[in-house]
Amino acid sequence: MTTTTTTQFNALILDIEGTITSISFVKDELFPYAFENVGNYLEEHYDKPATQIIIEDLRRLSEQQSENDVAVVRIREPKQECIEDVTKNVRHWIKRDKKLTPMKALQGLIWEEAYKRGEVKGHVYPDVLPVLRILENRKIPIYIYSSGSVHAQKLLFANSVEGDMTNILYGYFDTNIGLKGESNSYLKICEQIGIRPEEVLFLTDVKAEASAAKRAGLQTKLVIRPGNAILTQEAKNTYETIQSLEEIL
Numbered sequence: 069m070t071t072t073t074t075t076q077f078n079a080l081i082l083d084i085e086g087t088i089t090s091i092s093f094v095k096d097e098l099f100p101y102a103f104e105n106v107g108n109y110l111e112e113h114y115d116k117p118a119t120q121i122i123i124e125d126l127r128r129l130s131e132q133q134s135e136n137d138v139a140v141v142r143i144r145e146p147k148q149e150c151i152e153d154v155t156k157n158v159r160h161w162i163k164r165d166k167k168l169t170p171m172k173a174l175q176g177l178i179w180e181e182a183y184k185r186g187e188v189k190g191h192v193y194p195d196v197l198p199v200l201r202i203l204e205n206r207k208i209p210i211y212i213y214s215s216g217s218v219h220a221q222k223l224l225f226a227n228s229v230e231g232d233m234t235n236i237l238y239g240y241f242d243t244n245i246g247l248k249g250e251s252n253s254y255l256k257i258c259e260q261i262g263i264r265p266e267e268v269l270f271l272t273d274v275k276a277e278a279s280a281a282k283r284a285g286l287q288t289k290l291v292i293r294p295g296n297a298i299l300t301q302e303a304k305n306t307y308e309t310i311q312s313l314e315e316i317l
């Protein structure tokens with residue numbers, strides 16, 4: 069007798085860091101690479117339109133942030149001073165794992181160089197791709213929602229340790245849709261993918277993100293991976309936890 073297994077959700081949204089990719093890869097490879105290379109990147113690509121757009125976004129952001137953070141400087145106009153100030157601010161924000169959209173956009177451009185040179189391969193846990201293939205066979209679309217820019221997300225999955233995974237992913241969302249701690253971000257994502265929130269499962273390592281998604285009506289589970297922050301007992305009492313994507317099948 070054949071048994072058919074059905075999943076209790078019609079779309080899956082995945083966080084990246086701490087969920088399907090190790091925190092260590094992001095914190096010990098990607099962030100240090102961006103920290104070391106932000107100045108060189110700006111020197112080499114300063115006059116490109118994409119770089120100038122990000123610099124102007126960072127200039128506005130720096131004015132706002134400098135009001136509450138003495139370590140953030142206003143970005144001066146001349147090229148060398150501008151590069152010096154952007155580098156100082158971006159390094160400050162990397163050290164504090166700030167999820168600031170224009171800074172994440174610049175990180176993505178810097179990481180593209182590393183992926184192109186083969187210096188970096190996107191980490192994904194071994195349980196991830198086999199489960200995504202099963203969901204694909206069940207016609208369940210898979211989306212990514214990360215604080216990393218969509219550009220950085222696509223680079224990670226196009227250059228992953230499992231090869232190019234982009235053909236199994238239906239779409240990508242970053243903080244341009246909204247911050248991950250805001251429930252409205254998840255409502256907007258569900259509206260864009262055309263699936264009711266209650267039919268969508270969101271997996272993340274961060275309780276505040278799970279809470280925001282739950283408030284929006286999504287199904288949520290917290291993912292435990294080596295090196296992740298320890299979950300409080302309250303979080304474990306509130307959300308189902310998994311240690312492998314196999315547990316959602």
Ligand SMILES: CSCCC(=O)C(=O)COP(=O)(O)O
Nearest residue numbers: 083084085214215216220221
């Ligand atoms: C897309 S790889 C870089 C991820 C990143 O910059 C980040 O801040 C991770 O945040 P997430 O929301 O995926 O936990």
Ligand SMILES: [Mg+2]
Nearest residue numbers: 083084085086
């Ligand atoms: Mg995460």
